Amino acid sequence: MVKFCSLSSGSSGNAVFLEYNGTVVLIDCGVSCRRICDMLLKIGKRPEDISGILVTHEHSDHIKGISVLTRKYHIPVYSAKNTFENMPETNCVSKDFQHFITSGNEFSIGSIDILPFSIPHDAAMPFGYAFQMGDKKVSVATDMGKIDSEVALHLKGSDLVLLESNHDTSMLIDGPYPYFLKRRILSENGHLSNDQAAKLAVSLARTGTTKFLFGHLSDTNNSPDIVLNTMLSSFEQEGFYNGKNIDIAVANRYSPSKLYTL
Numbered sequence: 001m002v003k004f005c006s007l008s009s010g011s012s013g014n015a016v017f018l019e020y021n022g023t024v025v026l027i028d029c030g031v032s033c034r035r036i037c038d039m040l041l042k043i044g045k046r047p048e049d050i051s052g053i054l055v056t057h058e059h060s061d062h063i064k065g066i067s068v069l070t071r072k073y074h075i076p077v078y079s080a081k082n083t084f085e086n087m088p089e090t091n092c093v094s095k096d097f098q099h100f101i102t103s104g105n106e107f108s109i110g111s112i113d114i115l116p117f118s119i120p121h122d123a124a125m126p127f128g129y130a131f132q133m134g135d136k137k138v139s140v141a142t143d144m145g146k147i148d149s150e151v152a153l154h155l156k157g158s159d160l161v162l163l164e165s166n167h168d169t170s171m172l173i174d175g176p177y178p179y180f181l182k183r184r185i186l187s188e189n190g191h192l193s194n195d196q197a198a199k200l201a202v203s204l205a206r207t208g209t210t211k212f213l214f215g216h217l218s219d220t221n222n223s224p225d226i227v228l229n230t231m232l233s234s235f236e237q238e239g240f241y242n243g244k245n246i247d248i249a250v251a252n253r254y255s256p257s258k259l260y261t262l
């Protein structure tokens, strides 16, 4: 059985839990080691259960707790060589635990088959991940400035997708952020808007994806209600109704989402 949940989501820190047939992996570790351990405990797991950590990219909201967690529990970490090289010294991973992976090359941790793929974001070598576990597929894609055809292709066929829905575009444009930051977020290497996420999600629903968890919401330029309402109206226009033929949820900023079982 596949078990999946977002432990923490947003610019204050990201971490995702995935388990299949006794193998546990984390995707990112952007909160403190102590908080990760607390949140794992809430879903009945311990840090000793983790077989590997997959890092999407080197921004601090994705690696904040990784240095302490790996040193304390001797957990292997997987990411692009460039990503390890660009981690700040305070958050870096000891060379003993670094495992280099490359976009498009599948590898396995225990019973989980993993395909890293490139995503458009302003980091050294940012990855999304597609996980194949028996006949179930789960994908994680956050921190993307746009949806390109490669990303859409890798997400296709997923049973469950964790997708970024960072901002409401008009809230961002009219909001308090300085101009340079607005430009960065809106750029093709920035973050995905609710409308962009909705468009991709609906196209994935058309090809069979039924579970959507939207995450990495901006605290200033978005809200869970706005995301949910944007998604519900986009899905309903295409004949998908939450709780009936589709399951839509928003990942919490500071606490675990519901635990999905597939």
Ligand SMILES: [Zn+2]
Pocket (backbone or CB within 6 Å): 057, 059, 121, 123, 143
């Ligand atoms: Zn980032």
Ligand SMILES: [Zn+2]
Pocket (backbone or CB within 6 Å): 010, 011, 014, 059, 061, 062, 143, 216
């Ligand atoms: Zn981020």
